[in-house]
Amino acid sequence: MKAETIETVLAEIEAKRPVVLATNLETGDQRLLHPGDGENESECADVERALRVDACIATDAEGGPRVFYQPFNPPLRMIVVGAVHIAQSLSTMAALTGYEVIIVDPRESFAAADRFPGVTLNLEWPDAAMESLALDQRCAVVTLTHDPKLDDPALQVALRSDAFFIGCLGSKKTHASRLRRLCKAGFSEAELARVKGPVGLPIGSRSPAEIAVSVLAQVTETLRKPAP
C-alpha cells in the first residue's frame, strides 16, 4: 500500500466519510472508492454492499481480477430520545458495543449530567436536536419517552433520514396510535414500516436493564443481519 493511501484512509476516518479500499490481489494495485464510485455497475454494487453490511467483500469471479473491498465506515451513533431509566442502562451498553451515544431530552430534571456521567446530552427540543445531529446510515434512533410531543418530532426527522434503525418504546396500542399520528402527518405506510414498535426483541425483559438488552439486541440484529 502506498503511504499516501494510508494517509487518505486515516483522513477519511477522521472526517467521518465512508470509503472503500479496493485491492487487486494479483497486482497489488489499490484504489479508494466512495459511495457511487466503481468501474462498472457490479463494482458500484459491491462498494455499496461492503459499506452497508460493514464487512469486507472479495470477488473471485472466474477469469476476472480478484479484488478485495474493505469498507471504512464512520462510527456508529445511537440517539436515545428520553433520558429515562432505561436510557441509563442502554447508554452504557450501547457505548460498550461501539456506539457514540447521544441522549435527547429537553426536560432538565431527566437529562441531568449526574444521571448520565460521560454521555452527551442534548437538551434542545427533539426536532431541533435531531436536525443538528445530521443523521446518517450509521445511526440508530430509539425513542423512549412514550410522550407524543417529544417522540413524534424526533421520529419525523428520523423518518426523513437514512438511519438504519428506528425503534419506539411503548405498548402495541400506543404504537398503533403513534403510527396513525405519523400517517396524518403525511408519512406513507412504506415509510412507517421502518419503525420498529414496540422496540426490542421479545425476550421477556422486566427490568430497565433487561429492556435495554432487548433493544440493543434488535439494533445489533438490524445492523448485522439486514433484511435482504
Place this chain on the structure above:
Amino acid sequence: MPDQSEIEVLVAARDWKAEGHGVALATVIKTWGSSPRPAGSHLVVRDDGFFLGSVSGGCVEGAVVDDALGVMKTGLSKVLEFSVTNEQAWEVGLACGGTVRIFVEPVQ
C-alpha cells in the same frame, strides 16, 4: 467501522514508514470455518520484526512476520494461506480448524 485497534495499526504503518523504516501490511482477506479474526483484520510489521495487530489468535503471526520481512525486501505483494490441512500445520497451523488467507504487501 474499523475498531480502534485497526486504526492504530494503520497509524503505526504510516508513522513507521515516515520514520524511514521498511514496513509491510498483512490483511486477512478470507476465512473458512472457525477463525478468530474476520476479513479486514490487519497486522503491520516493521523491518526490525516488531509488529502490531493480529490476523489470527496468535497461531500464524510468526510465519506472517517472516513473510512480511521478505515482502519488504522484494517489494512484491503476495497471498498466504494457512489451515490444518496445510503441510505447515505442524509448525504454524490453526488450532481452531479454520483456514485463513492473508494478503501481505509492502508499504511504499
